[in-house]
Amino acid sequence: MADTVSPSRRSQIMAGIGQRHTQPELAVRHLAHALGLRFRLHRRDLPGSPDLVFPKLRLALFVHGCFWHHHEGCRRAAVPKTREEYWKTKFKKNAERDLRNLHDLEERGWRAAVIWECELRAPASVLKRLEELTGWRSDTTTTDDRHA
Numbered sequence: 001m002a003d004t005v006s007p008s009r010r011s012q013i014m015a016g017i018g019q020r021h022t023q024p025e026l027a028v029r030h031l032a033h034a035l036g037l038r039f040r041l042h043r044r045d046l047p048g049s050p051d052l053v054f055p056k057l058r059l060a061l062f063v064h065g066c067f068w069h070h071h072e073g074c075r076r077a078a079v080p081k082t083r084e085e086y087w088k089t090k091f092k093k094n095a096e097r098d099l100r101n102l103h104d105l106e107e108r109g110w111r112a113a114v115i116w117e118c119e120l121r122a123p124a125s126v127l128k129r130l131e132e133l134t135g136w137r138s139d140t141t142t143t144d145d146r147h148a
C-alpha cells in the first residue's frame with residue numbers, strides 16, 4: 001500500500017523525534033518554578049536523561065508526549081492508519097525503553113515519575129502532583145491529612 005502521510009503531517013511527526021524543550025516540558029518547568037523548586041534539566045548521566053531532575057530530592061521527572069510515548073488509553077496516542085505495524089512496533093519499543101529507564105533510575109536510588117502531555121490540560125492537578133512528589137506544602141492548602 002502506498003504511503004499516504006501528507007507532507008505536513010510528516011514534518012509534524014519528524015519534529016517530534018528527539019525533541020527537547022517541548023511545549024509540555026516548558027509548562028511543567030513553569031509549574032515547578034511557581035512552587036519555588038530547584039531543578040536541573042536533561043541530566044545525561046541518568047537513565048533516559050530525565051527532563052527535570054531534583055537532585056536534593058533524588059527525584060527524576062519525565063514529561064512525555066502522548067503520541068510518542070504511547071500513553072495507553074489516551075486519544076492523543078492513536079496509532080496512525082498508515083504503516084500501522086511500523087508505528088505499533090515503534091511505540092512498543094518506546095514504551096519498553098521508558099519502563100527500563102524508570103526501573104534503572106529506581107535501581108540507582110532515584111524516584112521517577114512521568115507527567116503526560118494531556119495531563120497539562122489541567123495544570124492545577126499537575127501542580128498538586130508536583131507538590132506531592134516534592135513534599136512541598138503551601139500555607140494556603142485547604143486539605144489537611146493530619147486530621148483525617
Ligand SMILES: [Zn+2]
Nearest residue numbers: 066071074118
Ligand atoms: Zn495522554
